Amino acid sequence: QVQLVESGGGLAQVGGSLRLSCAASGFGFSRTDMAWYRHREMIARVVKGGYTNYVDSVKGRFTISRDDAKNMVYLQMNDLKPEDTAVYYCNTDPPVKVMPSWDEYWGQGTQVTVAS
Numbered sequence: 001q002v003q004l005v006e007s008g009g010g011l012a013q014v015g016g017s018l019r020l021s022c023a024a025s026g027f028g029f030s031r032t033d034m035a036w037y038r039h040r041e042m043i044a045r046v047v048k049g050g051y052t053n054y055v056d057s058v059k060g061r062f063t064i065s066r067d068d069a070k071n072m073v074y075l076q077m078n079d080l081k082p083e084d085t086a087v088y089y090c091n092t093d094p095p096v097k098v099m100p101s102w103d104e105y106w107g108q109g110t111q112v113t114v115a116s
Contacts, residue, residue, distance in 0.1 A: 001026050001098070002025070002026035002027055002096050002098055002105050003023075003024070003025045003026050003107070004022060004023070004024055004089070004090055004091060004096075004105070004106070004107035005022065005023045005024075005107055005108070006020060006021070006022050006088060006089060006090055006107050006108065006109055006110040007020070007021050007022075007023075007110055008020040008021045008110055009087075009088060009109075009110030009111045009112045009113075010111075010112070010113070011113045011114075011115060012077075012080050012112070012113070012114050012115070013080075013114070013115055014080060014081060014082065014114060014115065014116055015079055015080065016080050016114070017076070017077060017078045017079075017080065018077045018080065018112060019074060019075070019076050019077070020036070020074065020075040020077065020088055020090075020110055020112075021072060021073075021074055022034075022036075022072065022073040022074070022075075022090030022107075023070075023071065023072055024071045024072070024073065024090070025071060027092070027096065029068060029071040030048065030068040031048055032048060032092050033045060033046070033047045033048055033092065033093040034046055034064075034066055034073045034090060034091070034092060034093065035064075035090065035091060035092070035093040036062075036064060036073070036075045036088055036089070036090050037088070037089045037090070037091060037095075038084075038086035038087065038088050038089070039086055040089070040106075041055075042055070042093065043055045043057070043058050043062070044058060044062055044063075044064040044075060045064065045093050046064045046065065046066050046073065047093075050066070052064050052065075057083070058077075058084075061077065061078050061079045061080075062075060062076065062077050062078070063075070063076040063078075064076075073090050075088065075090075077112070080112075080114045081114060082114050082115075082116045083114075084112060084114050085112060085113050085114050086111075086112060087109040087110065087111050087112075088109060088110050088111075088112055089106055089107060089109045089110075090107070091104075091105075091106060091107075
């Protein structure tokens with residue numbers, strides 16, 4: 001079944017960095033666009049061809065990447081700001097839905113806290 005396991009969050013200082021990781025399984029990862037979300041809104045996306053895009057609030061500070069051989073997605077977060085504090089989730093784009101309810105599936109997320 002689909003599984004998304006996020007890790008790498010923690011406490012960081014303003015201006016600091018964190019690297020989030022996401023292990024994905026249960027679907028055709030290499031054929032799927034992947035994204036990172038916070039507050040259940042997409043902030044960064046990497047499509048199956050490697051193209052990336054970001055919301056303005058993280059552009060130039062965050063970098064999303066993927067390793068199709070390992071079924072992993074990463075988010076390098078630099079120059080962190082207090083407003084980056086959130087639970088971060090990875091998911092497909094759009095978010096994956098699972099049967100039989102056809103509800104969206106979300107992993108447990110990873111908490112990022114940026115201390116001012």
